[in-house]
Amino acid sequence: MFELFFATGNKHKILEINEILKESGLDIKLVPIRGNKIEIQAETLEEIVSYALKQLKKKGVNYVIVEDAGLFINYFKGFPGPYSHYVYKKIGNKGILKLMDGIKDRSAYFKSVIGLIINGNFKLFSGVAKGKIANEIRGRYGFGFDPIFIPEGYSKTFGELQVSMKNRLSHRGKSARKLAEYLRHFFV
Amino acid sequence: MFELFFATGNKHKILEINEILKESGLDIKLVPIRGNKIEIQAETLEEIVSYALKQLKKKGVNYVIVEDAGLFINYFKGFPGPYSHYVYKKIGNKGILKLMDGIKDRSAYFKSVIGLIINGNFKLFSGVAKGKIANEIRGRYGFGFDPIFIPEGYSKTFGELQVSMKNRLSHRGKSARKLAEYLRHFFV
Numbered sequence: 001m002f003e004l005f006f007a008t009g010n011k012h013k014i015l016e017i018n019e020i021l022k023e024s025g026l027d028i029k030l031v032p033i034r035g036n037k038i039e040i041q042a043e044t045l046e047e048i049v050s051y052a053l054k055q056l057k058k059k060g061v062n063y064v065i066v067e068d069a070g071l072f073i074n075y076f077k078g079f080p081g082p083y084s085h086y087v088y089k090k091i092g093n094k095g096i097l098k099l100m101d102g103i104k105d106r107s108a109y110f111k112s113v114i115g116l117i118i119n120g121n122f123k124l125f126s127g128v129a130k131g132k133i134a135n136e137i138r139g140r141y142g143f144g145f146d147p148i149f150i151p152e153g154y155s156k157t158f159g160e161l162q163v164s165m166k167n168r169l170s171h172r173g174k175s176a177r178k179l180a181e182y183l184r185h186f187f188v
Numbered sequence: 189m190f191e192l193f194f195a196t197g198n199k200h201k202i203l204e205i206n207e208i209l210k211e212s213g214l215d216i217k218l219v220p221i222r223g224n225k226i227e228i229q230a231e232t233l234e235e236i237v238s239y240a241l242k243q244l245k246k247k248g249v250n251y252v253i254v255e256d257a258g259l260f261i262n263y264f265k266g267f268p269g270p271y272s273h274y275v276y277k278k279i280g281n282k283g284i285l286k287l288m289d290g291i292k293d294r295s296a297y298f299k300s301v302i303g304l305i306i307n308g309n310f311k312l313f314s315g316v317a318k319g320k321i322a323n324e325i326r327g328r329y330g331f332g333f334d335p336i337f338i339p340e341g342y343s344k345t346f347g348e349l350q351v352s353m354k355n356r357l358s359h360r361g362k363s364a365r366k367l368a369e370y371l372r373h374f375f376v
Contacts, residue, residue, distance in 0.1 A: 041227040041236075041274065051226075079278035083271050086229065090267035091287060099279060099286055 002187060005064040006030040007037040007056060012143040013067055017114075017176045019163055024180035026187055030065070037066060041082075045070060046124060048082055049115035053122050062120050065179065069112040069172060071096075071145045073133065075105045084144060093137045093148045106132040110149060110158075112171040114179050123182060127174025142166060190375060193252040194218040195225040195244060200331040201255055205302075205364045207351055212368035214375055218253070225254060229270075233258060234312060236270055237303035241310050250308050253367065257300040257360060259284075259333045261321065263293045272332060281325045281336045294320040298337060298346075300359040302367050311370060315362025330354055 006014060014030055021028050038055045042048050045068045052066045070084040076099070080087035087095075100106060109130045116123045131151040139147045139159025147159030151169045158166055167173035194202060202218055209216050226243045230236050233256045240254045258272040264287070268275035275283070288294060297318045304311045319339040327335045327347025335347030339357045346354050355361035 038239075039229040041229055041271070048229075076278050076283070079275070081278075083229070083274060086271060087267070087275075090264050090269075095264070095287055098289070099283055101286070 002028045003031045003063075004028050005033045005061060007033050007052065007061075007064055007066045009034045010143070013069075013172065016163055016167055016170070016172050017065075017067070017179075019167055020173060020176035020180055021183075024177070024184065026180055026183055028183065028187065033061075033064070039068070043078075043082065045082055045111060045113040046126070049113045049124060050122070053115045053117055057117055057120065057122075062117060064117050066115040067112060067172070067175070069110065071108060071110055071149065073100070073108040075100070075103050075107075088144045093145060096133065096145065096148060097136070100133050108133050108149065110145075110171040112175040114175045116179060116182070118183075118186065125175045125178035125182065127171040127176070127178065129169060129171040129174070190216045191219045191251075192216050193221045193249060195221050195240065195249075195252055195254045197222045198331070201257075201360065204351055204355055204358070204360050205253075205255070205367075207355055208361060208364035208368055209371075212365070212372065214368055214371055216371065216375065221249075221252070227256070231266075231270065233270055233299060233301040234314070237301045237312060238310070241303045241305055245305055245308065245310075250305060252305050254303040255300060255360070255363070256303075257298065259296060259298055259337065261288070261296040263288070263291050263295075276332045281333060284321065284333065284336060285324070288321050296321050296337065298333075298359040300363040302363045304367060304370070306371075306374065313363045313366035313370065315359040315364070315366065317357055317359040317362070 018030050037052050040051045048068050049066050070081045072078040072081050109128050112127045114125045129151050134148045134150050134157050137147045138157045142158045147157050149158050206218050225240050228239045236256050237254050244252050258269045260266040260269050297316050300315045302313045317339050322336045322338050322345050325335045326345045330346045335345050337346050
């Protein structure tokens with residue numbers, strides 16, 4: 001079993017990505033490391049993840065993943081985007097629903113970018129899930145804005161889906177499957 | 189005339205701080221430098237400014253100021269805080285007023301933190317302006333959330349005050365006067 005560091009403090013992310021690695025038949029276990037990830041303020045997840053990788057490499061970490069994700073609401077030019085975690089903590093799902101009140105265009109997407117350092121090299125994997133903002137908070141699974149996001153072609157929110165089902169449709173499911181596909185070259 | 193670098197792209201900030209330096213009788217001119225400031229995601233302006241100073245010093249910049257400011261709304265646990273610039277661009281004053289709709293506690297404060305590197309040493313100066321969120325957008329001066337912020341004891345918003353008057357009451361006026369006071373030791 002190979003241990004891959006995951007610079008995160010979010011247990012949901014660990015759960016979701018671990019599940020994908022397991023499904024892919026890879027004998028890799030994610031080991032969370034905290035307090036080592038520097039997140040910059042930037043408009044794109046790619047910039048944030050790349051900067052975090054550079055800082056981790058400087059510290060001598062040679063095998064690690066970093067993940068950043070956000071909810072991008074089209075009407076608000078991508079808000080809350082890279083600041084989703086902060087905005088969620090401060091105004092919550094209720095705040096987003098209030099902002100969306102009376103707005104017809106409820107389209108939005110979740111995006112996930114996973115950054116990997118392996119043998120000292122950098123690699124990015126991204127995944128997008130299109131959908132819309134629900135009219136009310138629904139579901140107790142997932143985390144963050146999951147209970148107000150309805151993926152395209154479905155009627156349930158991410159908050160109403162358990163991990164394995166969410167992984168099939170979600171941004172993080174997509175980026176993690178690309179990661180798993182890439183890691184296969186090294187470990188199989 | 190001494191030239192002090194100011195790592196910013198915001199002409200309003202340059203104008204406001206220059207005015208304070210002039211009032212203080214200091215023969216210092218701020219020279220904007222762009223693209224050199226790295227802003228991290230953090231809950232406090234102090235952390236953001238300190239990190240930016242560290243990165244600038246690493247690049248060999250020995251005389252520079254950095255300023256970061258934010259509007260902290262008490263009801264929303266400090267939102268938008270350190271992310272004020274981003275949130276302003278995305279949801280604007282209209283978005284904040286919508287979030288505040290029906291909320292009784294409209295108290296908020298602006299905070300500014302100026303970081304200085306002088307002779308290779310770091311120094312922070314902060315200023316706070318207490319007040320409340322207006323019921324509507326008023327005024328064409330200032331920038332960002334100025335038109336929806338009413339300082340304590342006044343009825344006008346920052347957006348209705350010209351630079352010299354805003355400087356008397358504002359967070360940035362306060363932090364800049366502390367900066368000027370400190371610089372006096374070196375230049376007078």
